[in-house]
Amino acid sequence: MIPQLVTVRAGRHRFFVPVVPVALLLSPLLLLAVLGGLIACRVYRISALGALLGVGRLLWALPGARFEIDDGHTAVRVSVR
Amino acid sequence: MNEQRRQILQMLADGKITADEAEKLLDALARERPEPAAVTMPKYLRVLVTWEDPTDGAGQINVRVPLKLLRAGVRLTSLLPPQALARANAELDKAGVPIDLTQLKPQQLEELIEHLDDVSIDVDSTDSKVKVFCE
Known part of the structure; x- marks a missing residue:
């Protein structure tokens, strides 16, 4: 399953980032990024299909990832669901 | 018996x-005889670092990485072009780490990830602790 929600907590603030709507909003930029990636694959002679599959697998595996850092003064928590 | x-x-x-x-x-x-209970496979790799600083107080880093993500990352390495691996080898050699990355096969990396669930690392020092384990 692709990530649905990224929660970012910084101090007292908490942000919820719904991944699919944000990706749709940024889809023109994402399309450009994909095109750039395909060109880079061509230049470096990497299989474009393999690269796309690999990135897709990475995205699919992201849910469940969590990163927390708390050093007394600042606390940042990022979790992907 | x-x-x-x-x-x-x-x-x-x-x-x-x-x-x-x-x-x-x-x-x-x-x-x-009843079937042995299914062994639950670990899903995440956890890295937990805690420390005590006399000036800043206590701190903590807690990272949870899905093992699936590690597998996906390992599969991406198979896409690396040989010239990039050769350059990485040269840099590793310069840094005193003589590892030939071209000899690493994706299957070997997969096996490495498969056996990560047995890994448990504990480092204790006077003011900090590091724990790496799978859950």
């Missing part, structure tokens, strides 16, 4: 049953 199995073998030794009968009884016993 459990008691029933021992009894069957004893009966065979005493000549009360034949070898065929003993085999049938042992088979029946094996079928009756």
